[in-house]
Amino acid sequence: MKIAIIGSTGRTGRHVLAEALRRGHQVTAFTRDATALAGKPEPHAVVEGDGRDPDKVRVEGDGRDPDKVRAAVDGVDAVISIINGGDKRDPHRAAQATRTIMRAMAETGTRRLVVTTPYPNVARRPYLVLWLLRRLLATPYADARDLEQAVAASDLDWTIARLTRLTDGPAAGSGLVSHGLLAKPRALTRADVATTLLDIVHDPGLSRAAVNICGR
Incomplete structure (x- = not known):
């Protein structure tokens, strides 16, 4: 698949990037700071502006920049977005970026x-x-x-993946995915988040669903 990863250099996003490349996907890694990818598993080309590599590309920019986001999602099969919620200086960044991503997906036909x-x-x-x-x-x-409200109101093929407390431990396998509340919301390693999110991308049964994920 061709997959765009938004937030690809965060503590969780870098695991998703590495796992996507390990599986052989063509990856667009979108990040606010392209230098953070140095020494990490690399998409093939550095792309700024409107130039594009036909295989794997990296696009640098803010998730609320419609032109950069459109360049990142154009032509991909799926988008995985890992954006932390806002803070006092920027309280709405995750929701605003997600709305920008969804508009770009609608414009480019990515579902x-x-x-x-x-x-x-x-x-x-x-x-x-x-x-x-x-x-x-x-x-x-x-x-x-x-x-979540913005995503659930869209007509995309979306999945909301709610994550329990994240750790930096070694990979143990995929996380436990539940449509209901978790009886034991165990901590989840970021490496296992990567495996789980990429599995979710391929699961049509989880389209237009919110699921809760924890460690096994």
Whole structure:
């Protein structure tokens, strides 16, 4: 497949990039800082502006730049977006970038979209931990809720992947994917997130669904 990865140099995105390349996909790695890809598994070409490599390309820019985003998603089969929720200086960045991505996908005819959000936004227990998290992370969680609403209202073939607490441990396999709330929301390694997200891209049964993902 041809896959665009938005947020490809973040702590999770770099694992998704590496796994996509390991599987032999043609990858467009979109990042705000192309220098962060140095020494990492590399897409083939560095692309700025409107030049394109016919195989694997890298596009640098902000996820709210419609021209750069359109260049990244044009001609791909699927988009995986891993954008952290906003902060006090930029409280709406994830939702705004996602809306830009969806508009670009509509314009270029790209249909498959997988986005990540935090599972604690919908979890019900443990109550005290969730209460604390929602206070401490009120801004990024609100941004993630706005992102989910925008995605769910679109007519794309979307999947919302809600992730539990992420760790940097070694890969153990794919995560546990559930349509319902998680009985035991175990921590999930970023390497296993990569495996799970790429599996989701290929699963038509998860189109237009929000799923909750944790470690096994």
